[in-house]
Amino acid sequence: MTADPRDAAIGVSCPVVAVPRFGALEPHASGQRMLLARNGLFVQMKTPWLDCTTRVAEVGMHLPYGAAAEAITFAFGVIPLGLLERFIAAARRALPNEAAGALVYDARSGALRLAMHEAIEVGPGHVRYRIEALAADELVAIDLHSHGRLGAFWSGEDDRDDQGVRVCGVFGNLDRERPTARFRLALNGLFRELPHPWAVEPDGALLA
Known part of the structure; x- marks a missing residue:
């Protein structure tokens, strides 16, 4: 990890997390984070009205991580x-x-x-x-x-x-x-x- 504080700030605002294979993934409080899973790279977005996990890229090699699943949930339910x-x-x-x-x-x-x-x-x-x-x-x-x-x-x-x-x-x-x-x-x-x-x-x- 670079010592440049700008990189540290980026890491806080958009961290990269390896999906656990055996344990539970730590809940995401808010903002954006990237999930590296055995079935791809996912973005997880959490706002007051949205909780979303979606895959942004496939991984062409075998990784020792857990799998992630896509899901989109709106706090307001369905669009009226x-x-x-x-x-x-x-x-x-x-x-x-x-x-x-x-x-x-x-x-x-x-x-x-x-x-x-x-x-x-x-x-x-x-x-x-x-x-x-x-x-x-x-x-x-x-x-x-x-x-x-x-x-x-x-x-x-x-x-x-x-x-x-x-x-x-x-x-x-x-x-x-x-x-x-x-x-x-x-x-x-x-x-x-x-x-x-x-x-x-x-x-x-x-x-x-």
């Missing part, structure tokens, strides 16, 4: 469908332009609320917006924006904007009765696609 429907209604009122908003998590109550962002510059293919001031115990958990009459997809601009730790959702085809949508979890530049109420499995069942 009613709040998403309210965002869709607001986005439809903004047609043909795009719209942006967020589901804000209250760490005291454990509840989410919808906040629509004030548009600074907006058109059918873009939106720049101002985020309202949040209370001390509030965090943006789910970032939402629309693509107007276009389909739901992740643009290069979305990839640049969707940084930090949050769920991101985009709705498209808002001129249709049933919009298209895509959701993903952003973990400091790593993206994991998520199921959502508008995704339909081959047997026709809606994903929760």
Whole structure:
């Protein structure tokens, strides 16, 4: 380990932990840490609203460590469908332009609320917006924006904007009765696609 205090600070903010093969893994209190396991390299993220462990790389050699398992848990449970429907209604009122908003998590109550962002510059293919001031115990958990009459997809601009730790959702085809949508979890530049109420499995069942 280097004696440089900057490296020490990085090690505190994002430690690397070998997964025990025989004992129990020490619980993760908060923040980000990397888990080196026999089945890959995992990132574990813990925030007031998220507890997530996901693999970021496979390991091509046999390591003497324990195995890690992927899991994503939201403190608020599932994303409330009613709040998403309210965002869709607001986005439809903004047609043909795009719209942006967020589901804000209250760490005291454990509840989410919808906040629509004030548009600074907006058109059918873009939106720049101002985020309202949040209370001390509030965090943006789910970032939402629309693509107007276009389909739901992740643009290069979305990839640049969707940084930090949050769920991101985009709705498209808002001129249709049933919009298209895509959701993903952003973990400091790593993206994991998520199921959502508008995704339909081959047997026709809606994903929760």
